[in-house]
Amino acid sequence: GAVVSQHPSRVICKSGTSVKIECRSLDFQATTMFWYRQFPKKSLMLMATSNEGSKATYEQGVEKDKFLINHASLTLSTLTVTSAHPEDSSFYICSAPRQGAEKLFFGSGTQLSVL
Amino acid sequence: DAKTTQPPSMDCAEGRAANLPCNHSTISGNEYVYWYRQIHSQGPQYIIHGLKNNETNEMASLIITEDRKSSTLILPHATLRDTAVYYCIVRVVSGGYNKLIFGAGTRLAVHP
Numbered sequence: 593g594a595v596v597s598q599h600p601s602r603v604i605c606k607s608g609t610s611v612k613i614e615c616r617s618l619d620f621q622a623t624t625m626f627w628y629r630q631f632p633k634k635s636l637m638l639m640a641t642s643n644e645g646s647k648a649t650y651e652q653g654v655e656k657d658k659f660l661i662n663h664a665s666l667t668l669s670t671l672t673v674t675s676a677h678p679e680d681s682s683f684y685i686c687s688a689p690r691q692g693a694e695k696l697f698f699g700s701g702t703q704l705s706v707l
Numbered sequence: 708d709a710k711t712t713q714p715p716s717m718d719c720a721e722g723r724a725a726n727l728p729c730n731h732s733t734i735s736g737n738e739y740v741y742w743y744r745q746i747h748s749q750g751p752q753y754i755i756h757g758l759k760n761n762e763t764n765e766m767a768s769l770i771i772t773e774d775r776k777s778s779t780l781i782l783p784h785a786t787l788r789d790t791a792v793y794y795c796i797v798r799v800v801s802g803g804y805n806k807l808i809f810g811a812g813t814r815l816a817v818h819p
């Protein structure tokens with residue numbers, strides 16, 4: 593079964609509004625989570641590393657004021673796309689490593705469409 | 708970060724073995740090779756990983772060359788459900804955790 597849950601799976605919003613995406617680790621604690629975005633027919637691009645109890649680490653070229661990340665607890669990280677515009681439309685995916693396991697578990701992704 | 712190179716696409720007949728190659732010539736001695744796959748509009752699914760020995764699990768086999776500069780993922784009996792994009796990734800350790808940087812991947816099409 594899924595060990596990382598992502599919600600919502602799909603969201604449509606108007607331009608200028610903000611959208612929050614949640615990522616939860618279901619049966620383990622994750623002090624670190626990763627956020628990716630993916631455009632159609634393209635690969636996953638790492639956006640940022642979410643750190644519980646401290647600021648997120650953003651990859652080069654990713655606007656931290658645009659993509660707010662909050663690692664609220666050991667099982668929850670949220671990504672908020674602020675003042676969304678059509679160019680923010682994309683597939684967003686989170687992942688979390690479980691300590692002791694050598695692999696990342698991925699959520700099922702969120703398809704964001706900004707009108 | 709070590710980079711990987713994969714063919715953009717491959718075809719395979721159902722029931723035959725699918726052999727997906729990957730070059731990672733700049734890999735460091737302690738870096739693992741991971742394979743994930745992604746079916747359309749879903750999150751990536753873990754397949755297998757290895758360091759230098761060949762590995763096998765219920766999904767696939769991973770063959771790593773002795774110099775570790777390339778590897779091959781083998782799906783022994785491909786089915787239509789194996790149609791997906793397959794990513795070969797070299798792990799980067801960041802903050803004590805695995806950080807996966809995805810390349811372009813190989814789009815595998817399994818046909819009847």
